[in-house]
Amino acid sequence: MDSILKFEHLAQNATLEPAEETSFKPAPQLPPCGINFEDQSPHPSQKSNLQRDLGVHHAKMPGGKTIPLLKTMLTSACERNCYYCPFRAGRSGRRVTFKPEELAKSFMDLYRAGVVEGLFLSSGIIKGSVATQERLNITAEILRKKHKFSGYMHLKVMPGAEKDQLRQAMRFANRLSVNLEAPNDKRLAQLAPKKVFLEELVRPLQMIEEIRQNEPGHLGWNGRWPSTTTQFVVGAVGETDLELLSTSEYLYKQVRIARAYYSSFRPVADTPLEHLPPSNRLREHRLYQTSFLFRDYGFDLEDLPFTQEGNLPLEIDPKLAWAQSHLQDNPVELNRAERLELLRVPGIGPLGADSILTARRLGTLRDVDDLRYIGVQTKRLKPFVLLDGKRPTYQLSLW
């Protein structure tokens, strides 16, 4: 099978998680195109058609730039049997495998043709995690050293990868990820019985953080160590939001992951979980909102309005719920509040808080027009703030 067909096959079958801020933009429906990269660059419409067929995601990088990111795998064969995964051992279906050199060259062909600008590389596990991680690292090294690829590269870390392998991957990748899949060992046993929660999944994230803390950053790719992320499968095995967010809080605060991804469970035919219903996407949204409250807003787990069952209410934004019970009767004076207090107010994010702090050095904020003038959204904050001692006027919501 040629490399493009392999990439297409993987794109059709892969359910690789979101790993950057991805917004998949489906290309217009066009007839299939045959492109020889050696003698021409694809026409723009052919390019977008090919991007669609290859499953290229338009991913927002840290820093804001959006690039076409090829999300693919070294192999779709796997010796493990995770219950949710289309690549699990024993499931019928064609498997495709790249050699490291072949994948690196094929990626570079697409890169030089302008079809992709970055790579997200994962793999099924064959001959153990250590051997699989070795092949991932070799691919990354070939891309960086032989092909001089200097663009964005996200490498998946295999469960149980060794510390030296992590150090090696950190020399080539912009980002590394280890998917926990579940918030603890009990839930993981119901999802992926051959993975070991602490030793194989949490420990690599801890080791990466140890390296970042103790070894000089100039050894990393482009002079800095990569960021880390993880993913959870949400809604398949009865885990609560409290379980997911307790583990997320640990990961954000203790091993400094850049982001936890929450992927709503979707049943895959011919897997042990095929009979389960898909989980609610609104739950995924509330988990993201809450995890950002940990990461960017100084919230702790105990601030959150969990139900008795340990879940977040779906019908209300968690920050708004907190503000309704804490700020309605104790509004925040925007002319005096500390940055962390400002961040507790619905509608004020890190940028808005910084704008308010800057504006206060120049004078007093007296009404919502002053806030609008400095770029702060005012619709949601009015019930929770004072401006120079006065509450802004607002209309009570009828619903």
Ligand code: SF4
């Ligand atoms: S280790 Fe599990 S999740 Fe990863 S490819 Fe294999 S079966 Fe799928």
